Structure formats: structure tokens, C-alpha cells
Amino acid sequence: MVCGGFTCSKNALCALNVVYLLVSLLLIGIAGWGKGYGVVSSISVIGGIIGVGVFLFFIALVGFIGASKHHQVLLFFYMVVLFLLFIIQLCISFYCLGMNRESxxxxxxxxxxxxxNDTKTDVQNNLKCCGFFQKETYDCPKVCSTQQCLDCGDLMLQHAAEVLHVCGGVGLFFSFTEILGVWLAARFRNQKDPRANPSAFL
Structure with a gap:
């Protein structure tokens, strides 16, 4: 049986936005955990992750409220923002999947x-490396004084292709959930609430 009714569309859109809310809280929690445990000490990196999480949280909240109340303006705003995010994320995902070693x-x-400097220090300590491709221009971490350290650039390039493919694949998957959200919101906006006054304007 196809999910074509008002209640089914409403529940599907609410469920999708609950998932987005959980993902946003997870992003904020990971940023806080990374800062608390000293994995990342850079305020700009932490701030960026928290900013993305807060933005996603508010978009999901707008979608959830719009779906639960069948609010036309909120649903339209949600559709527009989600469609723009879909285009941006799709382009970035294709770029990640198609990037060669020189790029x-x-x-x-x-x-x-x-x-x-804080972020560079975190990278060098976590990877036990020194500098990007020029060790002499950077202060190497203490661990490098007792053993041979590779350039951080070499280590990062070893994992860059794998990370880019994973990020591109995950981004591609989530971009299609966004277009699903746009489709559900557009469909739900045009459905009549069976409990409403039949003569009321949509």
C-alpha cells in the first residue's frame, strides 16, 4: 500500500525531521566531546562543527513544526532551504568522489x-608527524624528538582518498534524503487536512 494519505505524509515528514534533529544533536555533542577530551583544541574547528549542528537543528525544527501544524509558510521555507542544501551537498559530494591526487x-x-597553531599542534600530536612537507619550518611535537617522524602531508595524503570517498558517499546519501524531504514537504503542503473545514482554503 502506497503512503499517499494526509496522516502518512505528515508522519513521514515528522520522522525525517526527527532524524535530522538527532544528527544535529550528535554533531554538537561530538564537537563538545572533542573539545572536552582534547582531541581538537582549535576554537574555529569546534565553532564550525557546532555552527553546522545548530543550523541543521533549526532547519529540522522548522520542518517538524511545519509538518505537525500543516503550516504553509514554514513548509515553503523548509522546502527552499532544503533544496539549496541538496544542490550544494550534491556538488560537494561529486567533487569529493572525483578528486585526483594532485587536487x-x-x-x-x-x-x-x-x-x-593549535590545530596544527593537534594534527602533529595525533598523527605523530611534523610539518606538512617542510619539517624545519615548524615546531615538531615532543614525540618527534625521540623517534623518526614523517611529514604530516605524506600521512594525510595516504588517507585522503579513503576519507574523501567515505565523505562523498555519505554526503551523496544524505543529499538524497534532503530531496526526499523536499518532495514530502511539497506533497504534504498540497494535501487537504481531512479534519479541517472542507470549505477552508489550503
């Missing part, structure tokens, strides 16, 4: 040069 090296070098 990976350029991207990593660009990111390394713009990292603050």
Missing part, C-alpha cells in the same frame, strides 16, 4: 597553511 595535495596544503 588532494593542493587542497591539503591550502588547508594546512590556513590552520591556526
Amino acid at each position: 588532494q595535495e593542493t587542497m591539503l596544503h591550502y588547508a594546512w597553511e590556513r590552520m591556526d
